[in-house]
Amino acid sequence: MLLHHDDAGPPLGLPAHDDDGDDDAVPPWLHCPVVGDADADDTAPLPPEYCAGLLPAEYSAAAPPEPAKQAAPPAPAPAEGVMNFTFFSRPLQRPPASHSHPVRESTAVQAAAATNRLRSTPLFSEQRMAWLQPPKAPRAAAVVAPPPPPPTQAPLAPPPDGRCRGAVKEAGTVTPTPHGMQQPEAAAAPDAVTTSSVCSGNGDRSHANKRSGGSLHHQHHADCSVSLSQDELDLDVDDEGGATRRSSAAARSSKRSRTAEVHNLSERRRRDRINEKMRALQELIPNCNKIDKASMLEEAIEYLKTLQLQVQMMSMGSAGLCVPPMLLPAAAMAALPHPHPMAQYAHFPHHMAMGLGFGAFDMLPLQLARGVPAHFPCPPMAMPAPGPMFGVPSPAAMFAHAAAPAAGTGAGTAPPEQVEAAAAAPAPARSGAEQPPVPAAAQET
Amino acid sequence: MSSSRRSRTRRAGTSSLSSRSISEDQISELLSKLQALLPESQSRNGVHRGSAARVLQDTCSYIRSLHQEVDNLSETLAELLSSADVTSDQAAVIRSLLM
Numbered sequence: 001m002l003l004h005h006d007d008a009g010p011p012l013g014l015p016a017h018d019d020d021g022d023d024d025a026v027p028p029w030l031h032c033p034v035v036g037d038a039d040a041d042d043t044a045p046l047p048p049e050y051c052a053g054l055l056p057a058e059y060s061a062a063a064p065p066e067p068a069k070q071a072a073p074p075a076p077a078p079a080e081g082v083m084n085f086t087f088f089s090r091p092l093q094r095p096p097a098s099h100s101h102p103v104r105e106s107t108a109v110q111a112a113a114a115t116n117r118l119r120s121t122p123l124f125s126e127q128r129m130a131w132l133q134p135p136k137a138p139r140a141a142a143v144v145a146p147p148p149p150p151p152t153q154a155p156l157a158p159p160p161d162g163r164c165r166g167a168v169k170e171a172g173t174v175t176p177t178p179h180g181m182q183q184p185e186a187a188a189a190p191d192a193v194t195t196s197s198v199c200s201g202n203g204d205r206s207h208a209n210k211r212s213g214g215s216l217h218h219q220h221h222a223d224c225s226v227s228l229s230q231d232e233l234d235l236d237v238d239d240e241g242g243a244t245r246r247s248s249a250a251a252r253s254s255k256r257s258r259t260a261e262v263h264n265l266s267e268r269r270r271r272d273r274i275n276e277k278m279r280a281l282q283e284l285i286p287n288c289n290k291i292d293k294a295s296m297l298e299e300a301i302e303y304l305k306t307l308q309l310q311v312q313m314m315s316m317g318s319a320g321l322c323v324p325p326m327l328l329p330a331a332a333m334a335a336l337p338h339p340h341p342m343a344q345y346a347h348f349p350h351h352m353a354m355g356l357g358f359g360a361f362d363m364l365p366l367q368l369a370r371g372v373p374a375h376f377p378c379p380p381m382a383m384p385a386p387g388p389m390f391g392v393p394s395p396a397a398m399f400a401h402a403a404a405p406a407a408g409t410g411a412g413t414a415p416p417e418q419v420e421a422a423a424a425a426p427a428p429a430r431s432g433a434e435q436p437p438v439p440a441a442a443q444e445t
Numbered sequence: 446m447s448s449s450r451r452s453r454t455r456r457a458g459t460s461s462l463s464s465r466s467i468s469e470d471q472i473s474e475l476l477s478k479l480q481a482l483l484p485e486s487q488s489r490n491g492v493h494r495g496s497a498a499r500v501l502q503d504t505c506s507y508i509r510s511l512h513q514e515v516d517n518l519s520e521t522l523a524e525l526l527s528s529a530d531v532t533s534d535q536a537a538v539i540r541s542l543l544m
Contacts, residue, residue: 307511318542
């Protein structure tokens with residue numbers, strides 16, 4: 001009923017034969033995966049193709065690769081006609097290459113990969129899979145998902161390009177075309193031989209083992225997925241290749257050296273993983289041009305502190321502005337604005353922290369309880385909503401950590417009134433600031 | 446850390462991301478500092494509870510979440526700014542926060 005066409009080529013999705021009137025309600029292509037009809041035979045090759053990628057790796061492995069292979073030639077043809085899966089069917093050459101795409105594309109990619117059982121040389125997928133699986137794959141997916149914002153496959157090229165910049169020149173060959181990306185990658189794969197890049201996904205025996213198993217896990221690997229090293233290539237080309245290499249290695253050397261080799265591989269895998277994470281971190285940090293680990297880590301630390309502070313400031317500000325000033329406890333009135341240095345964070349409108357009506361005293365302890373301010377590298381300023389300090393002044397007090405005594409008088413930073421103090425506080429605050437550049441900068445703002 | 450790794454550290458060149466010329470200790474110290482900043486590390490006691498990869502991973506996730514939070518807060522502040530309820534002073538405050 002649903003799919004009258006024989007599998008010769010007619011697109012599955014086209015509605016023509018379907019029930020009249022149903023087509024209006026239901027998109028024709030929805031019928032495609034539904035196999036339970038008389039035409040199941042015709043469509044048998046397809047469903048596994050489409051479903052395989054969506055299923056866990058084991059299934060995809062279990063799901064008949066043979067029929068899939070047989071169906072591979074015809075599969076793309078009918079798939080072509082399917083509206084949604086058109087671009088899946090294209091990459092005949094490098095099905096696993098599609099795995100290099102970010103999470104958004106993962107489903108599509110997997111379907112494509114499943115569809116194209118031409119994975120004679122699953123160079124990329126295994127690599128990615130193998131060392132993606134052990135490290136938190138879901139988290140890795142989360143890691144990768146946000147950065148590349150790609151509705152299409154076009155942006156997929158840039159991420160790998162950006163990530164593996166140093167290591168993989170071939171990444172650049174991955175063009176943004178929807179189909180091209182797999183093909184260039186296919187081309188790149190053999191070319192990437194020489195790159196024993198940091199991103200290399202640990203060409204290891206495990207790759208071959210997990211060949212079909214990893215189809216779901218390359219989500220992680222937008223970056224560095226293109227990178228290959230010679231040995232990884234060899235390993236991944238075949239199980240046989242890997243086995244050959246292994247056996248030859250074993251034959252050549254004693255067991256001990258083989259152990260050492262395995263150890264080295266795992267070491268390299270670990271280092272690669274770390275390096276890849278470092279790159280990810282580097283991409284997150286703005287204006288980070290450090291290439292050595294230590295300085296990059298230092299910069300990361302600073303940036304993290306800055307971010308935390310910024311979040312703190314903004315949340316306090318929004319809380320203060322959203323809440324009516326009447327919420328201010330009477331005791332807060334006694335804590336008059338007290339000019340104190342807010343030096344270190346000159347680039348933040350910290351003076352506004354005092355200017356803002358910290359009306360939501362009740363909210364602030366909650367915010368503080370989140371633990372964000374606790375991370376600030378300030379001397380203990382009684383972060384969690386200290387009694388006299390109402391938690392509010394603590395961020396401001398944190399700025400003054402250079403002037404430790406401010407802790408006691410930190411409460412002074414909380415203006416008694418919201419609106420009135422907002423106008424008054426910044427002025428005295430600015431004038432009172434120890435560092436002229438700070439208020440100057442603040443005023444400039 | 447194995448001695449072999451240390452020797453590799455000394456031998457390795459500089460200025461490449463994969464080089465280990467910078468001492469492992471220094472790096473691990475930085476990683477500890479970084480880990481200390483992370484939210485979930487507060488409950489942990491062990492210094493080396495997380496591997497380097499784990500710490501970096503957590504850091505990336507945390508930074509992303511902070512970015513998200515900044516965006517949300519910016520949106521909130523922008524909405525506040527556009528509303529008619531704020532005085533000019535408050536508007537100035539908001540603008541400065543939004544930078």
